[in-house]
Amino acid sequence: MNLVEAKNIWKIYGDSIVLENLNFSMKEGEFCTLVGPSGCGKTTFLRMLLGVENPTKGKLFFEGNDYPQEPSDERGIVFQRYSTLSHLNVIDNVIIGLEFESSKFFGKLFGSKKKEAYEKAEEILKAVGLQDARNKFPHELSGGMKQRLSIAQSLVKKPKLLLLDEPFGALDPGISLDMHELLLDIHSKLNFGVVMVTHDISEAFKLGTRVLVFDKVKVDEKYPNRYGSTIVNDIDSSKERKNVKK
Ligand SMILES: Nc1ncnc2c1ncn2[C@@H]1O[C@H](COP(=O)(O)OP(=O)(O)OP(=O)(O)O)[C@@H](O)[C@H]1O
Missing domain, CATH: 3.40.50.300 (P-loop containing nucleotide triphosphate hydrolases)
Incomplete structure (x- = not known):
């Protein structure tokens, strides 16, 4: 198909x-x-x-x-x-898409869902080579790192x-x-x-x-x-x- x-x-x-x-x-x-x-x-x-x-x-x-x-x-x-998003660090920039996806009304994940989301985000940050920058904010990243983060934001949802x-x-x-x-x-x-x-x-x-x-x-x-x-x-x-x- x-x-x-x-x-x-x-x-x-x-x-x-x-x-x-x-x-x-x-x-x-x-x-x-x-x-x-x-x-x-x-x-x-x-x-x-x-x-x-x-x-x-x-x-x-x-x-x-x-x-x-x-x-x-x-x-x-x-x-x-x-x-x-400038007010969120790298990992939360990846998580935010998953939060909107699973909790459209409250925008926050809790408990096991939250743990699962962090695991997915960690995995994708590793794939784009940003695992060591997980706690940095966008203004602390180079252009290439910001674009890696944009790619991670899309890929975490497994398009x-x-x-x-x-x-x-x-x-x-x-x-x-x-x-x-x-x-x-x-x-x-x-x-x-x-x-x-x-x-x-x-x-x-x-x-x-x-x-x-x-x-x-x-x-x-x-x-x-x-x-x-x-x-x-x-x-x-x-x-x-x-x-x-x-
Ligand atoms: N919403 C719109 N209303 C009117 N015209 C539009 C609209 N969106 C795009 N166009 C016109 O459609 C044409 C194609 O635009 P498009 O951005 O798709 O081209 P492109 O091939 O991606 O160009 P570039 O390589 O310069 O980015 C252009 O003439 C543009 O002005």
């Missing part, structure tokens, strides 16, 4: 066509990277996969069912800017689909390389599906098992918004990915 399937998707804002006739499907465990010119609708598509944006026309499916109309723990997202919108765009190059290793490592262990927007082509081939190129098929010089983008190329990059030297 496909994890995600998009059939003839269109997204139109007013008289501006952003996406047109887009078809896409991915299986569990695939890592799709999205590349393409600025403004061609990559983030718009990612927002649809999160469940906060609807297609104007066409149909989206999640595990064969109609696409959920709101975000849920099955789909996590990491943005370029960090999503950490089936992780959405990444240029997550390493604001990091120094050396730190981005560390984050690549981290992501490849966690992905190989947990095998969730990933859709990641990036402007960096080498990053797209290094991380993705598939590289999807978004662009317009037709261009009207006079009315640039007359035609939308679609997936113009779907490249199997699993070989390049395996050959990457660590």
